[in-house]
Amino acid sequence: MPRLMNGAELAGEIVERAAKRAASFLEKTGRKPCLATVLVGDDPASVTYVRMKQRRCAGAGVESRHVQLPAATTTAEAVAQVRELSEDPAVDGILVQHPVPAHVDERAVFEAIAPGKDVDGVTMHSFAAMALGEPGFLSCTPGGILRLLDAHGVEIEGKHAVVIGRSPILGKPAALLLLARNATVTVCHSRTADLKAVVRTADIVVAAVGKPEFVRGEWLKPGAAVVDAGYNPGNVGDVDFKSAEPVAGWLTPVPGGVGPTTIAVLLEQTVEAAWEGNSTPR
Known part of the structure:
Protein backbone atom coordinates (compact mmCIF):
# COMPACT_ATOMS: atom_id res chain seq x y z
CA MET A 1 0.00 0.00 0.00
CA PRO A 2 1.61 3.31 -1.05
CA ARG A 3 1.75 6.42 1.03
CA LEU A 4 -0.46 9.10 -0.47
CA MET A 5 0.95 12.53 -1.25
CA ASN A 6 -1.82 14.73 0.09
CA GLY A 7 -1.93 17.90 -1.97
CA ALA A 8 -4.88 19.42 -0.15
CA GLU A 9 -3.05 19.46 3.18
CA LEU A 10 0.11 20.95 1.69
CA ALA A 11 -1.88 23.51 -0.28
CA GLY A 12 -3.58 24.64 2.90
CA GLU A 13 -0.21 25.34 4.49
CA ILE A 14 1.05 27.26 1.44
CA VAL A 15 -2.11 29.36 1.20
CA GLU A 16 -2.09 30.10 4.93
CA ARG A 17 1.42 31.56 4.65
CA ALA A 18 0.48 33.47 1.49
CA ALA A 19 -2.61 34.90 3.21
CA LYS A 20 -0.46 36.28 6.04
CA ARG A 21 1.83 37.99 3.55
CA ALA A 22 -1.19 39.29 1.62
CA ALA A 23 -2.62 40.77 4.82
CA SER A 24 0.71 42.45 5.51
CA PHE A 25 0.74 43.84 1.96
CA LEU A 26 -2.76 45.24 2.45
CA GLU A 27 -1.73 46.86 5.71
CA LYS A 28 1.34 48.51 4.16
CA THR A 29 -0.12 49.56 0.79
CA GLY A 30 -3.85 49.92 1.34
CA ARG A 31 -4.74 47.37 -1.32
CA LYS A 32 -4.78 43.61 -1.74
CA PRO A 33 -2.50 41.74 -4.13
CA CYS A 34 -4.42 41.34 -7.40
CA LEU A 35 -4.59 38.39 -9.78
CA ALA A 36 -6.19 39.00 -13.18
CA THR A 37 -7.54 35.96 -15.01
CA VAL A 38 -8.20 36.04 -18.75
CA LEU A 39 -10.55 33.51 -20.32
CA VAL A 40 -11.12 33.39 -24.07
CA GLY A 41 -14.37 31.60 -24.92
CA ASP A 42 -16.66 29.61 -22.66
CA ASP A 43 -15.14 26.14 -22.43
CA PRO A 44 -17.02 24.59 -19.47
CA ALA A 45 -13.93 23.09 -17.83
CA SER A 46 -12.04 26.38 -18.14
CA VAL A 47 -14.98 28.31 -16.69
CA THR A 48 -15.02 25.94 -13.72
CA TYR A 49 -11.27 26.27 -13.18
CA VAL A 50 -11.44 30.07 -13.24
CA ARG A 51 -14.29 30.14 -10.72
CA MET A 52 -12.36 27.81 -8.44
CA LYS A 53 -9.30 30.07 -8.63
CA GLN A 54 -11.46 33.09 -7.83
CA ARG A 55 -12.77 31.38 -4.71
CA ARG A 56 -9.26 30.45 -3.62
CA CYS A 57 -8.14 34.04 -4.15
CA ALA A 58 -10.83 35.25 -1.77
CA GLY A 59 -9.67 32.78 0.86
CA ALA A 60 -6.08 33.99 0.58
CA GLY A 61 -6.83 37.71 0.75
CA VAL A 62 -6.04 38.19 -2.95
CA GLU A 63 -8.23 40.36 -5.15
CA SER A 64 -9.48 38.55 -8.26
CA ARG A 65 -10.14 40.46 -11.46
CA HIS A 66 -11.70 38.43 -14.26
CA VAL A 67 -11.62 39.32 -17.94
CA GLN A 68 -13.99 37.27 -20.11
CA LEU A 69 -13.36 37.49 -23.84
CA PRO A 70 -15.71 36.11 -26.53
CA ALA A 71 -14.79 32.90 -28.34
CA ALA A 72 -14.43 34.90 -31.55
CA THR A 73 -11.69 37.09 -30.05
CA THR A 74 -8.68 37.40 -32.35
CA THR A 75 -5.07 36.92 -31.35
CA ALA A 76 -4.46 40.65 -31.68
CA GLU A 77 -7.42 41.46 -29.42
CA ALA A 78 -6.34 38.97 -26.77
CA VAL A 79 -2.76 40.25 -26.88
CA ALA A 80 -3.98 43.85 -26.51
CA GLN A 81 -6.06 42.90 -23.47
CA VAL A 82 -3.17 41.12 -21.77
CA ARG A 83 -0.81 44.02 -22.51
CA GLU A 84 -3.30 46.38 -20.92
CA LEU A 85 -3.28 44.27 -17.76
CA SER A 86 0.52 44.12 -17.85
CA GLU A 87 0.65 47.92 -17.83
CA ASP A 88 -1.91 48.28 -15.02
CA PRO A 89 -0.08 49.00 -11.72
CA ALA A 90 -3.03 47.65 -9.74
CA VAL A 91 -2.59 44.18 -11.28
CA ASP A 92 0.18 42.05 -9.77
CA GLY A 93 -0.28 38.72 -11.55
CA ILE A 94 -1.86 37.57 -14.81
CA LEU A 95 -3.22 34.13 -15.63
CA VAL A 96 -4.34 33.30 -19.16
CA GLN A 97 -6.53 30.23 -18.85
CA HIS A 98 -5.34 27.35 -21.02
CA PRO A 99 -6.38 26.26 -23.60
CA VAL A 100 -7.49 29.14 -25.78
CA PRO A 101 -9.58 28.57 -28.95
CA ALA A 102 -7.65 26.99 -31.81
CA HIS A 103 -7.64 30.15 -33.94
CA VAL A 104 -5.83 32.13 -31.21
CA ASP A 105 -2.02 32.04 -31.05
CA GLU A 106 -1.62 31.02 -27.43
CA ARG A 107 2.12 31.66 -27.37
CA ALA A 108 1.63 35.23 -28.58
CA VAL A 109 -0.92 35.84 -25.83
CA PHE A 110 1.39 34.34 -23.18
CA GLU A 111 4.26 36.54 -24.34
CA ALA A 112 2.15 39.65 -23.80
CA ILE A 113 2.36 39.00 -20.05
CA ALA A 114 5.00 41.17 -18.38
CA PRO A 115 7.67 38.86 -16.84
CA GLY A 116 7.12 40.34 -13.39
CA LYS A 117 3.43 39.42 -13.59
CA ASP A 118 3.84 35.95 -15.07
CA VAL A 119 2.74 34.20 -11.90
CA ASP A 120 1.72 31.08 -13.86
CA GLY A 121 5.24 30.70 -15.29
CA VAL A 122 4.19 30.40 -18.95
CA THR A 123 6.36 32.96 -20.77
CA MET A 124 9.67 32.31 -22.49
CA HIS A 125 11.31 34.50 -19.85
CA SER A 126 10.05 32.25 -17.06
CA PHE A 127 11.01 29.11 -19.00
CA ALA A 128 14.55 30.42 -19.50
CA ALA A 129 14.80 31.32 -15.81
CA MET A 130 13.82 27.78 -14.86
CA ALA A 131 16.31 26.33 -17.33
CA LEU A 132 19.18 28.54 -16.18
CA GLY A 133 18.40 28.51 -12.47
CA GLU A 134 17.80 32.26 -12.40
CA PRO A 135 15.17 34.06 -10.28
CA GLY A 136 11.68 33.96 -11.73
CA PHE A 137 8.25 32.46 -11.35
CA LEU A 138 7.83 28.71 -11.74
CA SER A 139 5.24 26.99 -13.88
CA CYS A 140 2.65 26.37 -11.19
CA THR A 141 1.92 22.68 -11.68
CA PRO A 142 5.59 21.61 -11.91
CA GLY A 143 6.39 23.89 -9.00
CA GLY A 144 3.62 22.28 -7.00
CA ILE A 145 4.89 18.82 -7.90
CA LEU A 146 8.30 19.56 -6.43
CA ARG A 147 6.68 20.96 -3.31
CA LEU A 148 4.70 17.73 -2.97
CA LEU A 149 7.81 15.57 -3.31
CA ASP A 150 9.72 17.68 -0.79
CA ALA A 151 6.87 17.78 1.72
CA HIS A 152 6.68 13.99 1.73
CA GLY A 153 10.40 13.38 1.98
CA VAL A 154 10.82 11.93 -1.52
CA GLU A 155 14.50 12.11 -2.42
CA ILE A 156 15.17 13.71 -5.80
CA GLU A 157 18.93 14.09 -6.05
CA GLY A 158 20.59 11.20 -7.86
CA LYS A 159 17.28 9.54 -8.72
CA HIS A 160 15.98 8.68 -12.18
CA ALA A 161 12.89 10.73 -12.98
CA VAL A 162 10.72 9.94 -15.99
CA VAL A 163 8.35 12.65 -17.19
CA ILE A 164 5.65 11.41 -19.54
CA GLY A 165 4.57 14.38 -21.63
CA ARG A 166 6.43 17.34 -23.11
CA SER A 167 3.99 20.24 -23.06
CA PRO A 168 5.59 23.67 -22.58
CA ILE A 169 3.57 24.40 -19.44
CA LEU A 170 3.88 21.03 -17.69
CA GLY A 171 6.15 18.27 -19.00
CA LYS A 172 9.10 20.37 -20.15
CA PRO A 173 9.26 22.67 -17.10
CA ALA A 174 8.80 19.69 -14.77
CA ALA A 175 11.83 18.08 -16.39
CA LEU A 176 13.85 21.29 -16.00
CA LEU A 177 13.00 21.64 -12.32
CA LEU A 178 13.84 18.02 -11.59
CA LEU A 179 17.12 18.39 -13.47
CA ALA A 180 17.94 21.46 -11.39
CA ARG A 181 17.51 19.28 -8.30
CA ASN A 182 20.13 16.84 -9.63
CA ALA A 183 17.79 14.11 -10.82
CA THR A 184 18.64 12.22 -13.99
CA VAL A 185 15.68 13.05 -16.19
CA THR A 186 14.13 11.23 -19.15
CA VAL A 187 11.31 12.93 -21.04
CA CYS A 188 8.95 10.54 -22.81
CA HIS A 189 6.34 11.34 -25.43
CA SER A 190 4.20 9.81 -28.17
CA ARG A 191 7.27 8.78 -30.20
CA THR A 192 9.14 7.12 -27.33
CA ALA A 193 10.07 3.53 -28.16
CA ASP A 194 9.07 0.93 -25.55
CA LEU A 195 7.61 3.45 -23.12
CA LYS A 196 6.75 0.78 -20.58
CA ALA A 197 10.38 -0.32 -20.32
CA VAL A 198 11.55 3.27 -19.80
CA VAL A 199 8.96 3.93 -17.07
CA ARG A 200 10.01 0.70 -15.36
CA THR A 201 13.46 2.23 -14.67
CA ALA A 202 12.09 5.33 -12.92
CA ASP A 203 12.40 6.15 -9.24
CA ILE A 204 10.07 9.10 -9.83
CA VAL A 205 7.31 9.14 -12.44
CA VAL A 206 5.48 12.30 -13.47
CA ALA A 207 2.47 11.44 -15.64
CA ALA A 208 1.41 14.44 -17.71
CA VAL A 209 0.17 12.84 -20.90
CA GLY A 210 -3.51 13.85 -20.84
CA LYS A 211 -4.90 10.34 -21.29
CA PRO A 212 -7.13 8.79 -18.63
CA GLU A 213 -5.56 5.92 -16.64
CA PHE A 214 -2.79 5.61 -19.24
CA VAL A 215 0.04 4.57 -16.91
CA ARG A 216 -0.49 1.07 -15.54
CA GLY A 217 0.79 -0.43 -12.34
CA GLU A 218 2.73 -3.14 -14.19
CA TRP A 219 4.83 -0.40 -15.83
CA LEU A 220 6.14 0.84 -12.49
CA LYS A 221 9.31 0.07 -10.61
CA PRO A 222 8.31 -1.20 -7.15
CA GLY A 223 8.52 1.60 -4.61
CA ALA A 224 8.55 4.40 -7.20
CA ALA A 225 7.11 7.81 -6.34
CA VAL A 226 4.29 8.39 -8.82
CA VAL A 227 2.92 11.88 -9.45
CA ASP A 228 -0.30 11.98 -11.45
CA ALA A 229 -0.55 15.43 -13.06
CA GLY A 230 -3.54 14.51 -15.20
CA TYR A 231 -7.20 15.31 -14.72
CA ASN A 232 -9.74 13.72 -17.03
CA PRO A 233 -13.53 13.35 -17.19
CA GLY A 234 -14.82 11.12 -14.45
CA ASN A 235 -12.36 12.49 -11.87
CA VAL A 236 -9.55 10.21 -13.00
CA GLY A 237 -5.94 11.02 -13.68
CA PRO A 246 0.02 -2.10 -4.89
CA VAL A 247 3.31 -1.16 -6.62
CA ALA A 248 4.09 2.50 -5.93
CA GLY A 249 5.89 3.70 -2.82
CA TRP A 250 4.30 7.14 -3.01
CA LEU A 251 1.24 8.08 -5.07
CA THR A 252 -0.82 11.23 -5.62
CA PRO A 253 -4.60 10.85 -5.57
CA VAL A 254 -6.84 12.41 -8.21
CA PRO A 255 -8.46 14.64 -7.18
CA GLY A 256 -6.66 15.98 -4.11
CA GLY A 257 -3.06 15.59 -5.22
CA VAL A 258 -1.42 17.90 -7.74
CA GLY A 259 -4.44 20.17 -8.36
CA PRO A 260 -4.59 21.92 -4.97
CA THR A 261 -0.84 22.57 -4.92
CA THR A 262 -1.00 24.13 -8.39
CA ILE A 263 -3.49 26.76 -7.24
CA ALA A 264 -1.62 27.29 -3.96
CA VAL A 265 1.63 28.03 -5.83
CA LEU A 266 -0.26 30.41 -8.12
CA LEU A 267 -1.55 32.38 -5.13
CA GLU A 268 1.84 32.33 -3.42
CA GLN A 269 3.53 33.69 -6.54
CA THR A 270 0.86 36.37 -6.95
CA VAL A 271 1.56 37.65 -3.47
CA GLU A 272 5.29 37.51 -4.17
CA ALA A 273 4.76 39.47 -7.40
CA ALA A 274 2.85 42.13 -5.46
CA TRP A 275 5.73 42.59 -3.03
CA GLU A 276 8.34 42.58 -5.78
CA GLY A 277 6.44 45.14 -7.82
CA ASN A 278 5.88 47.48 -4.90
CA SER A 279 8.53 49.68 -3.33
CA THR A 280 7.02 49.56 0.15
CA PRO A 281 9.47 47.94 2.62
CA ARG A 282 8.40 44.54 3.89
Missing part, protein backbone atom coordinates in the same frame (compact mmCIF):
# COMPACT_ATOMS: atom_id res chain seq x y z
CA ASP A 238 -3.35 9.77 -16.15
CA VAL A 239 -2.38 6.89 -13.84
CA ASP A 240 -4.55 3.84 -13.26
CA PHE A 241 -4.74 4.27 -9.50
CA LYS A 242 -6.08 0.80 -8.77
CA SER A 243 -3.23 -1.06 -10.49
CA ALA A 244 -0.56 1.43 -9.35
CA GLU A 245 -1.57 1.30 -5.71
Whole structure:
Protein backbone atom coordinates (compact mmCIF):
# COMPACT_ATOMS: atom_id res chain seq x y z
CA MET A 1 0.00 0.00 0.00
CA PRO A 2 1.61 3.31 -1.05
CA ARG A 3 1.75 6.42 1.03
CA LEU A 4 -0.46 9.10 -0.47
CA MET A 5 0.95 12.53 -1.25
CA ASN A 6 -1.82 14.73 0.09
CA GLY A 7 -1.93 17.90 -1.97
CA ALA A 8 -4.88 19.42 -0.15
CA GLU A 9 -3.05 19.46 3.18
CA LEU A 10 0.11 20.95 1.69
CA ALA A 11 -1.88 23.51 -0.28
CA GLY A 12 -3.58 24.64 2.90
CA GLU A 13 -0.21 25.34 4.49
CA ILE A 14 1.05 27.26 1.44
CA VAL A 15 -2.11 29.36 1.20
CA GLU A 16 -2.09 30.10 4.93
CA ARG A 17 1.42 31.56 4.65
CA ALA A 18 0.48 33.47 1.49
CA ALA A 19 -2.61 34.90 3.21
CA LYS A 20 -0.46 36.28 6.04
CA ARG A 21 1.83 37.99 3.55
CA ALA A 22 -1.19 39.29 1.62
CA ALA A 23 -2.62 40.77 4.82
CA SER A 24 0.71 42.45 5.51
CA PHE A 25 0.74 43.84 1.96
CA LEU A 26 -2.76 45.24 2.45
CA GLU A 27 -1.73 46.86 5.71
CA LYS A 28 1.34 48.51 4.16
CA THR A 29 -0.12 49.56 0.79
CA GLY A 30 -3.85 49.92 1.34
CA ARG A 31 -4.74 47.37 -1.32
CA LYS A 32 -4.78 43.61 -1.74
CA PRO A 33 -2.50 41.74 -4.13
CA CYS A 34 -4.42 41.34 -7.40
CA LEU A 35 -4.59 38.39 -9.78
CA ALA A 36 -6.19 39.00 -13.18
CA THR A 37 -7.54 35.96 -15.01
CA VAL A 38 -8.20 36.04 -18.75
CA LEU A 39 -10.55 33.51 -20.32
CA VAL A 40 -11.12 33.39 -24.07
CA GLY A 41 -14.37 31.60 -24.92
CA ASP A 42 -16.66 29.61 -22.66
CA ASP A 43 -15.14 26.14 -22.43
CA PRO A 44 -17.02 24.59 -19.47
CA ALA A 45 -13.93 23.09 -17.83
CA SER A 46 -12.04 26.38 -18.14
CA VAL A 47 -14.98 28.31 -16.69
CA THR A 48 -15.02 25.94 -13.72
CA TYR A 49 -11.27 26.27 -13.18
CA VAL A 50 -11.44 30.07 -13.24
CA ARG A 51 -14.29 30.14 -10.72
CA MET A 52 -12.36 27.81 -8.44
CA LYS A 53 -9.30 30.07 -8.63
CA GLN A 54 -11.46 33.09 -7.83
CA ARG A 55 -12.77 31.38 -4.71
CA ARG A 56 -9.26 30.45 -3.62
CA CYS A 57 -8.14 34.04 -4.15
CA ALA A 58 -10.83 35.25 -1.77
CA GLY A 59 -9.67 32.78 0.86
CA ALA A 60 -6.08 33.99 0.58
CA GLY A 61 -6.83 37.71 0.75
CA VAL A 62 -6.04 38.19 -2.95
CA GLU A 63 -8.23 40.36 -5.15
CA SER A 64 -9.48 38.55 -8.26
CA ARG A 65 -10.14 40.46 -11.46
CA HIS A 66 -11.70 38.43 -14.26
CA VAL A 67 -11.62 39.32 -17.94
CA GLN A 68 -13.99 37.27 -20.11
CA LEU A 69 -13.36 37.49 -23.84
CA PRO A 70 -15.71 36.11 -26.53
CA ALA A 71 -14.79 32.90 -28.34
CA ALA A 72 -14.43 34.90 -31.55
CA THR A 73 -11.69 37.09 -30.05
CA THR A 74 -8.68 37.40 -32.35
CA THR A 75 -5.07 36.92 -31.35
CA ALA A 76 -4.46 40.65 -31.68
CA GLU A 77 -7.42 41.46 -29.42
CA ALA A 78 -6.34 38.97 -26.77
CA VAL A 79 -2.76 40.25 -26.88
CA ALA A 80 -3.98 43.85 -26.51
CA GLN A 81 -6.06 42.90 -23.47
CA VAL A 82 -3.17 41.12 -21.77
CA ARG A 83 -0.81 44.02 -22.51
CA GLU A 84 -3.30 46.38 -20.92
CA LEU A 85 -3.28 44.27 -17.76
CA SER A 86 0.52 44.12 -17.85
CA GLU A 87 0.65 47.92 -17.83
CA ASP A 88 -1.91 48.28 -15.02
CA PRO A 89 -0.08 49.00 -11.72
CA ALA A 90 -3.03 47.65 -9.74
CA VAL A 91 -2.59 44.18 -11.28
CA ASP A 92 0.18 42.05 -9.77
CA GLY A 93 -0.28 38.72 -11.55
CA ILE A 94 -1.86 37.57 -14.81
CA LEU A 95 -3.22 34.13 -15.63
CA VAL A 96 -4.34 33.30 -19.16
CA GLN A 97 -6.53 30.23 -18.85
CA HIS A 98 -5.34 27.35 -21.02
CA PRO A 99 -6.38 26.26 -23.60
CA VAL A 100 -7.49 29.14 -25.78
CA PRO A 101 -9.58 28.57 -28.95
CA ALA A 102 -7.65 26.99 -31.81
CA HIS A 103 -7.64 30.15 -33.94
CA VAL A 104 -5.83 32.13 -31.21
CA ASP A 105 -2.02 32.04 -31.05
CA GLU A 106 -1.62 31.02 -27.43
CA ARG A 107 2.12 31.66 -27.37
CA ALA A 108 1.63 35.23 -28.58
CA VAL A 109 -0.92 35.84 -25.83
CA PHE A 110 1.39 34.34 -23.18
CA GLU A 111 4.26 36.54 -24.34
CA ALA A 112 2.15 39.65 -23.80
CA ILE A 113 2.36 39.00 -20.05
CA ALA A 114 5.00 41.17 -18.38
CA PRO A 115 7.67 38.86 -16.84
CA GLY A 116 7.12 40.34 -13.39
CA LYS A 117 3.43 39.42 -13.59
CA ASP A 118 3.84 35.95 -15.07
CA VAL A 119 2.74 34.20 -11.90
CA ASP A 120 1.72 31.08 -13.86
CA GLY A 121 5.24 30.70 -15.29
CA VAL A 122 4.19 30.40 -18.95
CA THR A 123 6.36 32.96 -20.77
CA MET A 124 9.67 32.31 -22.49
CA HIS A 125 11.31 34.50 -19.85
CA SER A 126 10.05 32.25 -17.06
CA PHE A 127 11.01 29.11 -19.00
CA ALA A 128 14.55 30.42 -19.50
CA ALA A 129 14.80 31.32 -15.81
CA MET A 130 13.82 27.78 -14.86
CA ALA A 131 16.31 26.33 -17.33
CA LEU A 132 19.18 28.54 -16.18
CA GLY A 133 18.40 28.51 -12.47
CA GLU A 134 17.80 32.26 -12.40
CA PRO A 135 15.17 34.06 -10.28
CA GLY A 136 11.68 33.96 -11.73
CA PHE A 137 8.25 32.46 -11.35
CA LEU A 138 7.83 28.71 -11.74
CA SER A 139 5.24 26.99 -13.88
CA CYS A 140 2.65 26.37 -11.19
CA THR A 141 1.92 22.68 -11.68
CA PRO A 142 5.59 21.61 -11.91
CA GLY A 143 6.39 23.89 -9.00
CA GLY A 144 3.62 22.28 -7.00
CA ILE A 145 4.89 18.82 -7.90
CA LEU A 146 8.30 19.56 -6.43
CA ARG A 147 6.68 20.96 -3.31
CA LEU A 148 4.70 17.73 -2.97
CA LEU A 149 7.81 15.57 -3.31
CA ASP A 150 9.72 17.68 -0.79
CA ALA A 151 6.87 17.78 1.72
CA HIS A 152 6.68 13.99 1.73
CA GLY A 153 10.40 13.38 1.98
CA VAL A 154 10.82 11.93 -1.52
CA GLU A 155 14.50 12.11 -2.42
CA ILE A 156 15.17 13.71 -5.80
CA GLU A 157 18.93 14.09 -6.05
CA GLY A 158 20.59 11.20 -7.86
CA LYS A 159 17.28 9.54 -8.72
CA HIS A 160 15.98 8.68 -12.18
CA ALA A 161 12.89 10.73 -12.98
CA VAL A 162 10.72 9.94 -15.99
CA VAL A 163 8.35 12.65 -17.19
CA ILE A 164 5.65 11.41 -19.54
CA GLY A 165 4.57 14.38 -21.63
CA ARG A 166 6.43 17.34 -23.11
CA SER A 167 3.99 20.24 -23.06
CA PRO A 168 5.59 23.67 -22.58
CA ILE A 169 3.57 24.40 -19.44
CA LEU A 170 3.88 21.03 -17.69
CA GLY A 171 6.15 18.27 -19.00
CA LYS A 172 9.10 20.37 -20.15
CA PRO A 173 9.26 22.67 -17.10
CA ALA A 174 8.80 19.69 -14.77
CA ALA A 175 11.83 18.08 -16.39
CA LEU A 176 13.85 21.29 -16.00
CA LEU A 177 13.00 21.64 -12.32
CA LEU A 178 13.84 18.02 -11.59
CA LEU A 179 17.12 18.39 -13.47
CA ALA A 180 17.94 21.46 -11.39
CA ARG A 181 17.51 19.28 -8.30
CA ASN A 182 20.13 16.84 -9.63
CA ALA A 183 17.79 14.11 -10.82
CA THR A 184 18.64 12.22 -13.99
CA VAL A 185 15.68 13.05 -16.19
CA THR A 186 14.13 11.23 -19.15
CA VAL A 187 11.31 12.93 -21.04
CA CYS A 188 8.95 10.54 -22.81
CA HIS A 189 6.34 11.34 -25.43
CA SER A 190 4.20 9.81 -28.17
CA ARG A 191 7.27 8.78 -30.20
CA THR A 192 9.14 7.12 -27.33
CA ALA A 193 10.07 3.53 -28.16
CA ASP A 194 9.07 0.93 -25.55
CA LEU A 195 7.61 3.45 -23.12
CA LYS A 196 6.75 0.78 -20.58
CA ALA A 197 10.38 -0.32 -20.32
CA VAL A 198 11.55 3.27 -19.80
CA VAL A 199 8.96 3.93 -17.07
CA ARG A 200 10.01 0.70 -15.36
CA THR A 201 13.46 2.23 -14.67
CA ALA A 202 12.09 5.33 -12.92
CA ASP A 203 12.40 6.15 -9.24
CA ILE A 204 10.07 9.10 -9.83
CA VAL A 205 7.31 9.14 -12.44
CA VAL A 206 5.48 12.30 -13.47
CA ALA A 207 2.47 11.44 -15.64
CA ALA A 208 1.41 14.44 -17.71
CA VAL A 209 0.17 12.84 -20.90
CA GLY A 210 -3.51 13.85 -20.84
CA LYS A 211 -4.90 10.34 -21.29
CA PRO A 212 -7.13 8.79 -18.63
CA GLU A 213 -5.56 5.92 -16.64
CA PHE A 214 -2.79 5.61 -19.24
CA VAL A 215 0.04 4.57 -16.91
CA ARG A 216 -0.49 1.07 -15.54
CA GLY A 217 0.79 -0.43 -12.34
CA GLU A 218 2.73 -3.14 -14.19
CA TRP A 219 4.83 -0.40 -15.83
CA LEU A 220 6.14 0.84 -12.49
CA LYS A 221 9.31 0.07 -10.61
CA PRO A 222 8.31 -1.20 -7.15
CA GLY A 223 8.52 1.60 -4.61
CA ALA A 224 8.55 4.40 -7.20
CA ALA A 225 7.11 7.81 -6.34
CA VAL A 226 4.29 8.39 -8.82
CA VAL A 227 2.92 11.88 -9.45
CA ASP A 228 -0.30 11.98 -11.45
CA ALA A 229 -0.55 15.43 -13.06
CA GLY A 230 -3.54 14.51 -15.20
CA TYR A 231 -7.20 15.31 -14.72
CA ASN A 232 -9.74 13.72 -17.03
CA PRO A 233 -13.53 13.35 -17.19
CA GLY A 234 -14.82 11.12 -14.45
CA ASN A 235 -12.36 12.49 -11.87
CA VAL A 236 -9.55 10.21 -13.00
CA GLY A 237 -5.94 11.02 -13.68
CA ASP A 238 -3.35 9.77 -16.15
CA VAL A 239 -2.38 6.89 -13.84
CA ASP A 240 -4.55 3.84 -13.26
CA PHE A 241 -4.74 4.27 -9.50
CA LYS A 242 -6.08 0.80 -8.77
CA SER A 243 -3.23 -1.06 -10.49
CA ALA A 244 -0.56 1.43 -9.35
CA GLU A 245 -1.57 1.30 -5.71
CA PRO A 246 0.02 -2.10 -4.89
CA VAL A 247 3.31 -1.16 -6.62
CA ALA A 248 4.09 2.50 -5.93
CA GLY A 249 5.89 3.70 -2.82
CA TRP A 250 4.30 7.14 -3.01
CA LEU A 251 1.24 8.08 -5.07
CA THR A 252 -0.82 11.23 -5.62
CA PRO A 253 -4.60 10.85 -5.57
CA VAL A 254 -6.84 12.41 -8.21
CA PRO A 255 -8.46 14.64 -7.18
CA GLY A 256 -6.66 15.98 -4.11
CA GLY A 257 -3.06 15.59 -5.22
CA VAL A 258 -1.42 17.90 -7.74
CA GLY A 259 -4.44 20.17 -8.36
CA PRO A 260 -4.59 21.92 -4.97
CA THR A 261 -0.84 22.57 -4.92
CA THR A 262 -1.00 24.13 -8.39
CA ILE A 263 -3.49 26.76 -7.24
CA ALA A 264 -1.62 27.29 -3.96
CA VAL A 265 1.63 28.03 -5.83
CA LEU A 266 -0.26 30.41 -8.12
CA LEU A 267 -1.55 32.38 -5.13
CA GLU A 268 1.84 32.33 -3.42
CA GLN A 269 3.53 33.69 -6.54
CA THR A 270 0.86 36.37 -6.95
CA VAL A 271 1.56 37.65 -3.47
CA GLU A 272 5.29 37.51 -4.17
CA ALA A 273 4.76 39.47 -7.40
CA ALA A 274 2.85 42.13 -5.46
CA TRP A 275 5.73 42.59 -3.03
CA GLU A 276 8.34 42.58 -5.78
CA GLY A 277 6.44 45.14 -7.82
CA ASN A 278 5.88 47.48 -4.90
CA SER A 279 8.53 49.68 -3.33
CA THR A 280 7.02 49.56 0.15
CA PRO A 281 9.47 47.94 2.62
CA ARG A 282 8.40 44.54 3.89
